[in-house]
Amino acid sequence: MVASSQPSATWAGLRMLRGGGNAADAALAAAAVLCVTEPMATGPGGDLFALVFARGSVAGLDAAGPAPRSASAAPPVRDGPRSVTVPGAVAGWEALASRYGRLGLEACLADAIALARDGFAVGSRCAASWATAPNLPEGFAPAPPAGARAILPELGRTLATIAHEGARGFYTGPVGEAICSASWLEEDDLRAFSARFTEPLEVTYKDHVILEHPPPTQGIAALEGLALLSRTEGTLAERVNCCRLALEDAFREVRDGADVRGLIEPDAVARRAGQRARLVLEPAGGTVYLCAVDEDGMAVSLVQSLFERFGSGVVAPGTGVVLQNRGFGFAINGTVEPGRRPYHTIIPGMLLRDRELVGPFGVMGGFIQAQAHVQLVHGLLDEGLDPQAALDRPRFRIEGRRVLLEEGLWDRAAEIAAMDLEPVAEPNLYLFGGGQAIMRTEHGTLIGGSDSRKDGYAAGW
Numbered sequence: 438m439v440a441s442s443q444p445s446a447t448w449a450g451l452r453m454l455r456g457g458g459n460a461a462d463a464a465l466a467a468a469a470v471l472c473v474t475e476p477m478a479t480g481p482g483g484d485l486f487a488l489v490f491a492r493g494s495v496a497g498l499d500a501a502g503p504a505p506r507s508a509s510a511a512p513p514v515r516d517g518p519r520s521v522t523v524p525g526a527v528a529g530w531e532a533l534a535s536r537y538g539r540l541g542l543e544a545c546l547a548d549a550i551a552l553a554r555d556g557f558a559v560g561s562r563c564a565a566s567w568a569t570a571p572n573l574p575e576g577f578a579p580a581p582p583a584g585a586r587a588i589l590p591e592l593g594r595t596l597a598t599i600a601h602e603g604a605r606g607f608y609t610g611p612v613g614e615a616i617c618s619a620s621w622l623e624e625d626d627l628r629a630f631s632a633r634f635t636e637p638l639e640v641t642y643k644d645h646v647i648l649e650h651p652p653p654t655q656g657i658a659a660l661e662g663l664a665l666l667s668r669t670e671g672t673l674a675e676r677v678n679c680c681r682l683a684l685e686d687a688f689r690e691v692r693d694g695a696d697v698r699g700l701i702e703p704d705a706v707a708r709r710a711g712q713r714a715r716l717v718l719e720p721a722g723g724t725v726y727l728c729a730v731d732e733d734g735m736a737v738s739l740v741q742s743l744f745e746r747f748g749s750g751v752v753a754p755g756t757g758v759v760l761q762n763r764g765f766g767f768a769i770n771g772t773v774e775p776g777r778r779p780y781h782t783i784i785p786g787m788l789l790r791d792r793e794l795v796g797p798f799g800v801m802g803g804f805i806q807a808q809a810h811v812q813l814v815h816g817l818l819d820e821g822l823d824p825q826a827a828l829d830r831p832r833f834r835i836e837g838r839r840v841l842l843e844e845g846l847w848d849r850a851a852e853i854a855a856m857d858l859e860p861v862a863e864p865n866l867y868l869f870g871g872g873q874a875i876m877r878t879e880h881g882t883l884i885g886g887s888d889s890r891k892d893g894y895a896a897g898w
Contacts (some may be wrong), residue, residue, distance in 0.1 A: 438883045438895060439451050439454070439463050439464075439467060439728070439885075439897070440873035440886065440887045440893070440894070440895035441449060441726075441727035442475065442801070442871055442873070443474045443892050445470050445548070446466075446468075446474065446476050447893055447894055448700075448722065448896075449463075449469075450463035451463070451896060451898060452548065453540060453544070454731060454732075454898070455465045455898060456543075457540070458539050458540045458544070458731075459539050459733065459735050460537075460730055460731040460736055460737045461490075461534065461537035461539075461735065462534075462539055462540045462545050463729040464729045465533060465542070466468075466486070466546070466548055467727045467729065468526075468725075469530070469546045470548050470552060471546060471725045471741065472596070473552045473553045473557060473589060473596075474560070476577060476759065477567050477577075477746040478725045478742065478743060478746065479526075479724060479742055480526075480592070480758060481524060481592075481595060481596070481599065481607060481743045481746075482524045482748060482759050483759075483761040484502060484522075484742055484762040484783065484841070485498070485500040485529035485530070485632075485741045485783075486498065486499060486501065486502060486650050486654060487500075487502065487740070488738040488783055488785045489533070489537055489736070489737050490797070491537060491736075492736045493792065495637055495787055495837045496634050496635070496636075496853045497636065497650050498529055498532060498632060498634055499632060499633050499635045499650065500524075500526060500530075501653065501781055502523025502763075503522060504522050504523075504773050504775055504778070504779070505523075505623060506776040507621075507623060507775065508546075508621065508775040508776075508779075509773065509775070510773055510775060511773055512772060513768050513772070514765065515765050516572060516745075516750045516762050517749060517751065517766075518619065518749070518751055519621050519764065520764040520765050521621065521622060521760045521762065521763075521764060521879055522622075522761065522763045523626050524563065524758075524761060525616040525630065525632060526741055527599055527604050527607040528631055529741075531603050531632070532632040532633075539598065542599065542772030543600040545699065546599060546600040547600070547792045549593075549596050549752070553588070553592045553595075554588070554590060555588070557586065557587060559581045559583055559585050560893075562890065564581060565583075565867070566586075566867060567580040567581065568582075572746075572747055572750035573750075574747050574751065574752045574759055576589070576752055576754055576757060577747065577752075580851065585821055588620065591756055592756070593611055593668040593757070594756075595756045600798055604791075609627070609691075611755070612753070612756050613627045613628075615753040615755055616753045616756075617759065617823060620760055621751045630690070634789070634892050635650065636651070637651070639889055640660045640664045640701050640863065641659070643818040644790060645785055645788050645790050645795060646784065646788070646792070647663060647786065647787070647814060649786055649810075651697065651699055652692060652694065652695045652784075653693045653778045653779065653780060653806070654691075654784045655684075655687050655780065655781065655784060656784040657686075657690070657697045657701065657781060658680075658684050658689060659806075660701050660809055661682070661683035661687070662679045662680045662681075662683035662703050662807065662808070662810075663815075664706045665709060666815065668710040668711075674769050674855065675845070676812065676815060676833075677715065677833060677835065677853065677856065677858070678856065680811055680835055683700075683711055683811075684714070687807070688780075691780055692780075693778040694777075695775045713856075724743055724783050724801040724806075725740070725743075725801055726740045726785070726799035727739055727798035728874065728875050729747060730794075730875050730877070736787035736794050736796065737797065738787050738798065739799075740799055741783070742761070742763075742801075743759055743763075743780070744765065745765070746758055747764075748761040748762045749761060749833065750804070763781070763858075767779040780809055782785070782804050783801075784799070784805070784810065786799050786810055787877075788876070790848060795822075796874060797875055798813060798814075798824075798872065798874035798875075798876075799872055799873060799874075801823070801870050802868075802869065802870020802871065803870075805832070805834050805868070805869065808832075808834060808835060809832060812832055813827055813874070817876070823886065824874040824884055824886030825885075825886030825888075826875050827886070827887075828873070828874060830845075830874050831843040831869075838858050838859050840861065841861045841869075842862055842863060842865040843869050844862075850862065870890070871888035871890040873885070873887045874886050875894065875895065883897055885897065
């Protein structure tokens, strides 16, 4: 089974599975297609994190790049050349293919290359996000309407180079030179980068183990939020407060290379339980998420992002590669840290029970991701919802004193106001993200879901 936010990406993943590939091949194919069919949210110029369940254990794939080593320790900027960090996604593709895949990058990128070259129909949710992006870069304007056919030939040629030459064809040669010419990155920054495998963090919740990435991601916020929630009755007000407490700790503690395991130790959770959080305010952002499970039980939970829509607004000339503005994540730290990575929003999730796979899950949408992970897991495990129902359930989003409520929670505003917070009835679906999940039932069958806030679907064979 494969679940993604675009039908073409789900189909590309299924084609890999039907052609003898595994979940890693399926995830790579879907991720590459999303670079074409959701270019405002993801691309080779962004970062990637993944969790892979294989042979009874889970490994994390960390493919997020740092600020230039020559950068000055100055306040971060929101867009433009100085907001760019080393794009890690392509190194992540190669690492995933090398360690887990069967078919190789050339096979996995074939559908994406064809769609970029020959064109694709723009989905309705994608069109709305594209049209309202604040900074459309060259080659992506004007925004196409829903159903229009879009063609991205330069991006297709870059993807073909990656397919034939691997990550080296992206980080060196003409593509690497173009990236450096358009940003403050230097060729040594690109050549020095490599993806790495890490050990995930975990907590136990309702007899399940939930796994997330360590820093620089905010995965710890999702885990601490769930650990705190396990000590409550799980009311809406308690879910909001647990998320606020966890985000407060994450903003204070999450830094590149930091050890944050102490935040989810039982004694630390016990001290925090029942407290009220201070105000936490997050920058905006966006991304894509996908997941895949194969017949042998391998599962991939993968998230990939340019950060905000169309990232920095900068395109490496002649390549079709939009460069991420992940450097704006240093706003949490207050200053750019040369050669290091900023606070990262993107977090893939994984559920186990008795160390056996239950399933991969994730929710895109910038800083809402940790909040949404808590809400999704609560729906799956506390309320017993199937993946589709749990994904479609209305969400809240914490923004300082304001708590945005999606339609379906508007009649619960008084519960938020009683916390001395400001409830906001928010009609904009984009602010609440969108996710996917695949869960294995006790009978060994798979049930998938893909968020109705997006264009995609979950499908198996």
